Amino acid sequence: MAGGKYNVGIVGYGLSAKTFHIPFVNAVSDFNLYAIVQRSPKPDDDASKDWPHIKLYHSAEELVKDEQVHLVIVTTAPVSHLQLAKLALQAKKHVVVEKPFTPTSAEAQELVDLAKSQGRVLTVYQNRRWDSDFLTLKKYIDDGTLGRIVEFETHFDRHRPEAPPASWKAEHAPGTGAVYDLGTHLMDQVVHLFGMPQRVTGFVGSQRAVNATGLEDSCTVFLHYDDRKVLVTAKAGVVSPEVNQLRFWVRGEKGSFKKFHLDPQEDQLRKEGLKPGDKGYGIEADDHHGVLNIDNGGGKIVSEVVPTVEPPTYVEYYRRLAAALDGDMSKVPVPPEEAVSVIKLVELARESSRLGQTLTV
Structure with a gap:
């Protein structure tokens, strides 16, 4: 869908999602904030109230079943990164993983190999x-x-x-x-x-x-x-x-x-x-x-x-990501192989x- 809008689903609704991802997703016209996974919304912390136009899911499993989601951003604690990124890649979604990539380099390499086999873009948020x-x-x-x-x-x-x-x-x-x-x-x-x-x-x-x-x-x-x-x-x-x-x-x-x-x-x-x-x-x-x-x-x-x-600014990360999703893989903002090296x-x-x-x- 080169040149079109990419629907973004964000897993997690904490500091990372609110401060370091949503403002930049919204700043790039190629992306549409489409869905957020928030397991337990509270009266003073409810993604669906903050963003009334989005779909609110209570699990990542629900999110990845939505065929309208093109890109999944994982913003949860590192211990869950492998499981959630793997789930999204297996569902043929492109994936951004918040840093640190994964707790081990073996897990990180597993995700790199999976992304290649699925033909999907995988990158890490080293903003x-x-x-x-x-x-x-x-x-x-x-x-x-x-x-x-x-x-x-x-x-x-x-x-x-x-x-x-x-x-x-x-x-x-x-x-x-x-x-x-x-x-x-x-x-x-x-x-x-x-x-x-x-x-x-x-x-x-x-x-x-x-x-x-x-x-x-x-x-x-x-x-x-x-x-x-x-x-x-x-x-x-x-x-x-x-x-x-x-x-x-x-x-x-x-x-x-x-x-x-x-x-x-x-x-x-x-x-x-x-x-x-x-x-x-x-x-x-x-x-x-x-x-x-x-x-x-x-x-x-x-x-x-x-x-x-x-x-x-950090907007450049998502500008480059949009270009990569359009097919220019030289623009992947952080090649996942480099993120494996860091781990x-x-x-x-x-x-x-x-x-x-x-x-x-």
Whole structure:
């Protein structure tokens, strides 16, 4: 149905669906928000009241039987991703899976193989490939401004030493913990830039003094690109009392790039009520821009604050997905094979941490 509307069915009606998917589905004219699966609507949390035109289903099994559904978006907890994505693919639906893809790389590969056998598009919602600061950094790497990269640090640190609020993210279950939650964002960007490393060293555990669940709340992962002579540090911590949290520090033979603060889109969506297309959405504050240092030769380093690029925003994920559904598979926003690689790195990081050893990929 190239060029037509794709009816979208969303499984789950929590933060992910409401904040990170529905606004962007609605922002792309190729898609029609058609149905939502919400098992137990409440008076103050009812998808059918928020979106009166949709069909409301109480199970994914009901949803995938609807022949009018073309695309299923799975937004539930990671432990259910394999089952729900498999159900949708077997029903000949295209599928988007919220990150982390699946708790294991074997499960992820099973879904990739199933999608190929069914002739359906499968992709994972690694939306931070369209963060403005990441795109700025990628530009400087791609155009050679920084020269050959030797060190790449990517951080998602916060100061939250208190116990987290109750949610599935705070439960000890397959696919939860810092390296699955924030680590997959960080490592997906790295794999997107550099491919797979040769070795992995992981430190995965808890920084909180009181952690009743025993759930891993922090991680530091070293990705060794021996072929490129690049060392990548991917770090997410919960005890980091900084006014300005470091986001990127990348050093190359010709220059370096240092950036503080996170891309603004999540806060704009969650805290400010902005939506795609609203004035200022996706635009970073001037005082959050990064610093570029360039070696002009003779030991002279010139430093300047450089503007963050104006991003296509997370809408680009769904624009690309629409093109892929129309037949241009080069536009699949996140190839599922790359998402499998990220889960493999998660597994290696956790095993490396357990063994206290650097592991070969």
